[in-house]
Amino acid sequence: MNNEPLLHPAEIARIREGIAATVLGAPAGLADSLEHDAHGYLRLVDASRVGAEEASRLLREAVQGARAAGHSWDMVGRVLGVSRQAAQQRFAGKAAAAGPSAPPVEGPDAPKRRKLAPLSAFDEMTALAEAGQGGWHLVGYGPFFHEVEASNHPWEHCRVPFAYGARHRRMELEGWIPVGAGWFPWRYYKRPVGLGDQA
Template sequence: MSDGPLLHPAEMDRIREGIAAAVLGAPEGLADSLEHDPHGYLRLLDASRVGAEEAGRLLREAVQGARAAGHSWDAVGRVLGVSRQAAQQRFAGKAVVGSGQSAPPAEGPDAPKRRTLSGLSAFNEMAALEEAGRDGWHMVGYGPFFHEVEASGHPWEHCRVTLPSVARHRRMQSEGWIPVGAGWFPWRYYKRPVSPGA
């Protein structure tokens, strides 16, 4: 792996421009208000804060994704421009708020059984979920290196897509796909029961 940036300058510029456009464009009328409304600058500050928090969340999840893909803390640190130790201290063991953490288990003697599929990576998780789904297990939560599944009386299918647009998310739901959690950057997970004879 090289010690230089993995992205070209034009790619970095597109990311920066995209973030700036999202911060300015998401709040209704924000960009126009900056010409005449001092309050618009407080809205800009708030939108920038939300953008920074989201960027921080994406970075934490991207680090966990790189680790799940088998990259060392040394490799992660090189990409971030810090030492292995600094990367590990900053990101190891940090829970990602709002990710696909497990749903609370149901209680009681009739509660569905749960189990954890562990030791997973971005490269083997879908095969593990496919096998579990054939056996009647469906995903109810996930995190770095694991998926939690719950037993049911019928087979399930699972899929993951890279951050779907609102239109694609709605289309998938209209096709019977059920979103699981809030996503784990860059993925959004879905499940649906398999109809008999499919």
């Protein structure tokens, strides 16, 4: 990697403005309340806290995504402006607990589960397609793995970038089922094969 910045100043400014606009705009009436209500500033602190926590979570998932795409801890550290060791210490230990997973059903008739691993950002959808053809559907995921559960029919899976809100709504109308809250930058969906043909 050369020393050129990955983002241009205008892109950085858009990200910063977008975060500020979301923090001010998501809570109903927050921006207007700051003109006349001291309590609004406490709501602003709370909204900013949520924004900071979400930005921290997205950064953790983005780092794991870069690792899943084959980038070294040294490369990730360079982008973050820290050493390889500092990047690894900060992000490696938190990866396993970060991914969503549906709780397993207990009992003798419980569906079977298995973990698809190791996976990368470039082969995970191929692995899910193969598993889906065999009747396995996605129930959880994290860095380098997907957890699938057995069923009696084939499934199809897809992933969509977070930013496409209207597309997410349309997909759900078409029978796609969201799996978990997403693993930045992707949201994952599944549906039984054939359901889309009926929609």
